[in-house]
Amino acid sequence: METLLKLVAVLPWPDWLAIALFVGGWVAYAAFARRRAATQASILGATNRIRRQWMLQTTHREVRVIDGVVIQNLSSSPSFFASTTILIIGGLLAVLGTTEKASELVREIPFAARTSVLIFDLKIVVLLAIFVFAFFRFTWSMRQYTFGALLIASAPEASQFTERQLSREAFADRAGRVVGMAAEAFNDGLRAYYFAFAVLGWFFSPVAFMLATLGVVYVLYEREFRSEALEVLNG
Incomplete structure (x- = not known):
């Protein structure tokens, strides 16, 4: 608590x-991207429609080797x-363990802000928190791809969808x-x-941090809502 109060007092406005x-x-x-995707075309929305179409096509295939290969390739990126x-x-x-030396090294960089060791530690901790969050999201993505693979593997054969009057649409929606x-x-x-790169601007100045x-x-925004890839996917 004392360290936190000291940090509040030391860190400039x-x-x-x-x-x-x-x-x-x-x-x-x-929050904006999630809500905007519901009313405006986005990369994630466009690819989600393609994923659903993919799962619908899966119900028509007797052999689903290609679907397993695609899932495996998709899960390799988060891995x-x-x-x-x-x-x-x-x-x-490791940098936190050698803060004084790292801080001195940063001071040698042209235009880098001269800060105390405490503030330098804070910047490293912020970066650390961002990458910990990223790690949890990547590993959760890997697990969910595994769940998708299980759904594909457990799907009835193409002929059974007709014989047993199973809903292909329901399977496509779920998978x-x-x-x-x-x-x-x-x-x-x-x-x-991406936002971790913005934090790097903090090592130069608060203004650089805000601009970054x-x-x-x-x-x-440009890549998710106005990119050429989006136009092709929606074409």
């Missing part, structure tokens, strides 16, 4: 303003990022939603990486 903009920007954009994130977390923990949730979790992890945060929000 521009830094608090930059932190507020960062947290508010991340939370607000995540790679989860492994990479663990290495980043380890590196940040497509599970795979879509895996993609959403992976998207959250990637978004955390706004820049990340702009880039995310």
